[in-house]
Amino acid sequence: MEVQDLCVTIDSNKILKNVSISFPKNKITCVVGPSGCGKSTLLKCLNRLIDNTLGAKLSGRVMVDGQDLLKARDSELIDLRRRIGLVPQRPCPLPMSIFDNVAYGCRIHGMHRGKSELADVVETYLREVGLWDEVEYRLKEPATRLSGGQQQRLCLARSLAVEPDFILADEATSALDPISSKIVEDLFVKLKEKYSIIMVTHTLRQALRIADYAVFLYLGKVIESGDAKEVFRNPQNELTKNYLSGAFS
Amino acid sequence: MDRNKSKYVTEKVMKVLMLMAVFLVFSFLASIIWTIFVKGIGSISWEMVSKVPGKDWNVSNDGGFLNAIVGSLAVVLPSAILAACVSIPVVFYMNLYLRRGHKLSYAARLAYDILYGIPSIVYGAFAFTVMVIVGMRASVLGGIVVTTLLMIPMMIRSGDEISKSVPDEMVDAAYSLGATKWETLKVVFRQVLPGMVTAALLALGKAIGDAAGVMFTAGFSDSLPSSLSDPTATLPLAIFNWVTMPDPFPDRAYAAALVLTVIVLILSLAGRWVTRRFTKNNL
Numbered sequence: 219m220e221v222q223d224l225c226v227t228i229d230s231n232k233i234l235k236n237v238s239i240s241f242p243k244n245k246i247t248c249v250v251g252p253s254g255c256g257k258s259t260l261l262k263c264l265n266r267l268i269d270n271t272l273g274a275k276l277s278g279r280v281m282v283d284g285q286d287l288l289k290a291r292d293s294e295l296i297d298l299r300r301r302i303g304l305v306p307q308r309p310c311p312l313p314m315s316i317f318d319n320v321a322y323g324c325r326i327h328g329m330h331r332g333k334s335e336l337a338d339v340v341e342t343y344l345r346e347v348g349l350w351d352e353v354e355y356r357l358k359e360p361a362t363r364l365s366g367g368q369q370q371r372l373c374l375a376r377s378l379a380v381e382p383d384f385i386l387a388d389e390a391t392s393a394l395d396p397i398s399s400k401i402v403e404d405l406f407v408k409l410k411e412k413y414s415i416i417m418v419t420h421t422l423r424q425a426l427r428i429a430d431y432a433v434f435l436y437l438g439k440v441i442e443s444g445d446a447k448e449v450f451r452n453p454q455n456e457l458t459k460n461y462l463s464g465a466f467s
Numbered sequence: 468m469d470r471n472k473s474k475y476v477t478e479k480v481m482k483v484l485m486l487m488a489v490f491l492v493f494s495f496l497a498s499i500i501w502t503i504f505v506k507g508i509g510s511i512s513w514e515m516v517s518k519v520p521g522k523d524w525n526v527s528n529d530g531g532f533l534n535a536i537v538g539s540l541a542v543v544l545p546s547a548i549l550a551a552c553v554s555i556p557v558v559f560y561m562n563l564y565l566r567r568g569h570k571l572s573y574a575a576r577l578a579y580d581i582l583y584g585i586p587s588i589v590y591g592a593f594a595f596t597v598m599v600i601v602g603m604r605a606s607v608l609g610g611i612v613v614t615t616l617l618m619i620p621m622m623i624r625s626g627d628e629i630s631k632s633v634p635d636e637m638v639d640a641a642y643s644l645g646a647t648k649w650e651t652l653k654v655v656f657r658q659v660l661p662g663m664v665t666a667a668l669l670a671l672g673k674a675i676g677d678a679a680g681v682m683f684t685a686g687f688s689d690s691l692p693s694s695l696s697d698p699t700a701t702l703p704l705a706i707f708n709w710v711t712m713p714d715p716f717p718d719r720a721y722a723a724a725l726v727l728t729v730i731v732l733i734l735s736l737a738g739r740w741v742t743r744r745f746t747k748n749n750l
Binding site: 265271273292295299303314322323326 | 566567568569634636637638639640641642643644645646647650654657658
């Protein structure tokens with residue numbers, strides 16, 4: 219996935235200014251930056267959820283396997299969004315059972331139509347996120363009965379079940395307690411073998427722990443990007459240095 | 468220290484004022500229900516709810532007001548269904564298909580706010596004028612039309628408020644899985660269903676007790692309606708008639724008020740049961 223010259227204006231406020239990033243495959247890319255720098259807007263452009271924001275104007279390109287996401291028609295968008303999973307900031311299960319939450323995406327895309335096949339898929343992805351043992355006997359229960367950390371893993375399983383290539387995570391651990399946060403974080407590290415993960419995070423320590431590639435955004439511009447170790451340990455730009463040293467956040 | 472004391476006094480005074488307001492509301496409700504039940508139970512009989520008025524009921528007081536019970540239900544139940552059929556798509560269109568802050572949803576909200584504020588007698592007069600123009604008699608159908616118009620803004624207003632409470636994350640979660648707007652709507656519908664049912668019941672409760680709207684449009688009849696084009700009695704209008712007659716019938720009025728209250732109570736309880744039963748998965 220590659221972002222080229224992306225500019226986003228919302229009600230004449232320039233949120234993103236000529237952002238260009240190439241997200242490496244099967245790596246964790248962490249987008250860091252102070253509040254209001256455009257991190258979440260960038261993420262919303264990557265699956266076109268920005269479409270739901272009134273007054274948003276976009277220019278530039280978001281290329282996914284040679285196809286420009288920003289130019290995709292509604293019919294193409296359905297499949298493109300399926301390929302780009304999202305883990306939201308606050309865990310948000312759909313108003314249905316644990317089983318149906320994971321099966322929902324498969325059902326709307328007509329994947330795994332057989333009952334037992336669908337049950338296998340649900341089990342596979344619940345195992346993948348380490349939730350199976352905890353919910354095996356309560357699959358028919360409402361997803362809302364799960365704890366915050368479990369709900370977030372369920373959201374991840376729900377995204378994985380439609381077989382995406384990318385996972386977008388918008389401060390996915392910020393609403394969780396430290397233990398749940400660690401579980402989700404470890405999960406991302408495990409999942410990068412199969413998926414390319416793009417993560418927006420406010421927690422620098424988290425980015426230091428898990429990022430392979432880092433992007434530092436400031437006032438809608440990419441200030442520095444590259445190998446995470448290089449960006450975090452040996453920043454070239456003064457703004458990055460200040461941010462990392464906690465001069466602003 | 469003095470400053471803290473005055474803060475403490477303010478806190479206590481405000482709490483007492485709020486409690487008084489709560490008790491005031493409770494006492495209103497309790498006194499209305501008490502009056503209706505005590506006087507209604509004293510007056511009601513099986514004959515009253517199972518028979519239409521006798522030939523000379525105003526002399527011999529025989530027969531009941533089954534015509535008004537059936538009439539009210541015949542007018543209000545189809546109206547509720549029709550109003551829901553119009554209101555639900557409007558609510559979803561404003562909240563899901565139009566982006567937040569869109570000019571059209573602003574205009575629509577303004578329109579239904581104005582409609583909400585129009586008194587039911589104006590709806591009745593408007594519908595009556597239209598009925599005169601098209602040559603339609605006061606009938607069940609006329610009552611249904613005006614009651615539907617009355618209920619639509621109530622349902623849209625409550626439905627709109629309920630839909631605003633759906634978390635954006637839920638909508639985004641469905642979209643991000645590749646769901647279309649229609650598929651997302653089905654997910655959101657599960658979430659708002661209990662609220663929508665409550666909204667419909669509140670609107671129904673208001674509409675079934677409204678006399679002004681049906682006064683010109685549904686007419687009045689001592690017999691049961693056999694078709695949509697027959698005029699029909701309704702409970703609120705029957706109560707109004709019995710109380711305002713030169714020689715009033717307060718017993719009948721209280722009995723009819725009791726029936727009306729019980730119908731609204733049954734509908735509310737049924738609605739709550741249905742929503743609890745079908746929405747165990749909601750956030």
